[in-house]
Amino acid sequence: MNARVRPPQHAASYYAASVNRQLAYPSLQDEVKVDVCVVGGGFSGLNTAIELAQKGLSVALLEANKIGWGASGRNGGQLIRGVGHGVEQFESVVGTEGVRQFKLMGLEAVEIVRARVAQFQIDCDLTWGYCDLANKPAHLDDFAADKAELESLGYRHELRLIPKERVHEVVGSDNYHGAMIDSGSGHLHPLNLALGEAAAAQSLGVQLFEDSVVTRIDYGSEVRVHTASGQVRATTLVLACNAYLNGLNPQLGGKVLPAGSYIIATEPLPEEQARQLIPQNMALCDQRVTVDYYRLSADRRLLFGGACHYSGRDPADIAAYMQPKMLKVFPQLANARIDYQWGGMIGIGANRLPQIGRLQDQPNVFYAQAYSGHGVNATHLAGKLLGEAIAGQVGGGFELFAKVPHMTFPGGKHLRSPLLALGMLWHRLKEVL
Structure with missing residues (x-):
């Protein structure tokens, strides 16, 4: 029997309180046989x-909680160009052209989201305009x-x-030394995007199952994925759980560290005050290691996040x-009520490049x-690359990502967090100096 006392629910976020569709999918019962x-x-x-x-394969998707329950439905909603941090570090592995391809895929990733929203007419408050903020003159x-x-x-x-x-x-802050506007990045309501994509997947024939915790995987030429009340038999398996x-x-x-990230949402602000805070309704992000990121929601709340x-x-x-x-950036919000507060886990790798590939022994x-922390666009790129690789399309971005080795964090799960925290402290010290 399923040990859950009640069905899982979304985190109590602004996003969960403002969804524009209510979707519910069954838990897995009995046996399902699919391609993937x-x-x-x-x-x-x-x-x-x-x-x-879309390529004609049959698919079953298992979610332990609710569709969009993790970082996909809780993140800051910033859709920003780029994948990875300092992709030049991989030149010895992928070559100069490979580095260039990583950079081009970082641009393509945003366009995949743009196209997905347009194709399936997903209402997710997609708004174009993003701004990098300089914390010191050198950032300019x-x-x-x-x-x-x-x-x-x-x-x-x-x-x-x-x-x-x-x-x-x-x-509307005196904290910054300048900025760069990017009209090709922007922001959106991530949970509404995820729910819209779930509806799109179902319309294409994908079988979606919620409240279906995977308890065991039997690997082999045919994979068997077990839950408490059923199993999926498939030729191919995709593990897309990230920090969870x-x-x-x-x-x-062992190659991904879950790290907590947090967001607060104010009460709806008067139109004049909202315009004073973010005059062009862009998503904004500073350049510190402990990054601040913020934007306005469609109903003029300030959504302020960061603090890994x-x-x-x-x-x-x-x-x-x-x-x-938030008040260090916007002291004028001292009297603004905080209506929502929530957090969740993001997945961080040692080299900060998304890990996309296949298991060598399977x-x-x-x-x-x-x-x-750059998952809104990079996840969509990952889906495209995985789809191409599984469908047998050789070459291209999947092989490039798969070439990059990823370190296993030492010390097991109990030492990973302190070691990374120490590393981040070193980066913060360098930042201050």
Whole structure:
């Protein structure tokens, strides 16, 4: 019997309170036989399922909780170009052209989301416009270099550098030394996107199952994926659980560290105040290691997030933890009520590049994980690449990602978090110095 006392629910977030559709899928019962079994009902799993179904394969998707329950339905909703952090570090593995392809795929990833929303007419408040904020003057030089490189790659969207004296054109804060606007990135309601993609997958014939915790996987030429009340038999398996893999596959679990990230949402703000905070209704993000990111919701709430935690323990009071950070940026919100507070786990890899590949000892088992806080676009790219690889399309981006080795965090799950926390402390020290 299923040990759950009651069906799982979404985290008590602003997103869960403002969904525009209510979807419910059955738990897995008995046996299902398909071409591909996907484990994980977030963006990675949903988009892999869509890609495969569009290629004519039969797919069953298992989600332990609710569709979009994890980071896909709780994140900051920022849709930003790029995959990975400093992809030049992989030149010795993939070559100069491989590095260039990583950068081009980082641009393509956003366009995949754009196309998905348009194709299936998904109502998710998709709004274009994003801004990088400079915490120190040197960041403006970095922005200028980024702008030049993006233009050399053929980036077709407008990029604009904003000097310090004009920074109030993009943000109502005195904390920043300038900015760069990117009209080709933006923001959206992530849970509504995930639910829209679930409906799209179902319309294509994908069998979706919620409240279906995978208890065991029997590997082989035919994979058997067991839950408490059924099993899926499939030729191919995709593990798309990211930070919520929970020991299901220790080989993959050792390469991704779950880290806590947190968001607060204010009450709806008066139109004039909202316009003063973010005059052009863009998503914004600073450049610190302990990043602040924020944007306005469709009903003019300020959604303010950041503060990665590596302890595995959430703050006892997320609002009390996050509100002072918000007020450092926007002291004018001292009297604004905090209506929602929530958190969740993101998956971080040691080299900060998404991990997309297949298991060496089980070539019919594919995976995608470790988006390191850039999952909205990178998950959609992962779904496309996995779909191509499973359908037998050789070459291209999947093989490039699969070439990159990923370190297993030492010390098992109990030492991974302290070790990464120590590493992040070192980066913060360098940042201050």
